Amino acid sequence: MSDLLAVLHRLLRPLRRFGRDPDAVALTISLTITTVPVIAGFAHRVREAERARDVRLGVRTVVPVLVMALRHADDVGDALAARGMG
Structure with missing residues (x-):
């Protein structure tokens, strides 16, 4: 996961010129990719x-x-909030 985030962050760095946070976009994409198998x-x-x-x-x-997907999303949101993200 950390390698994926690092690559995405590097690829999305140009988004900073448009006022977007590459870290947030990279996290969103990586969470989406990892949630599909879940x-x-x-x-x-x-x-x-x-x-x-x-x-x-x-x-x-x-x-x-x-219901299971929404519960999982709530748990992921709680975990992100506990880590100070979002």
Whole structure:
């Protein structure tokens, strides 16, 4: 993660001329990239729970995945705030 942030920071340095903080943009991009597999893991867990209960939620599968994703986002926000970011 730190290597990714360093590369992104270097690549995004020119954004400073436009009034953007390269650190914030790099952190946003790296968090987005690292969150994709987490959300996919949530979807996998919900599918496994469906199979274990022999139930098909269909489109309603989105609801538990969304709840888990929002809870994860809240935890990440709390962690960032605890570190003085944002």
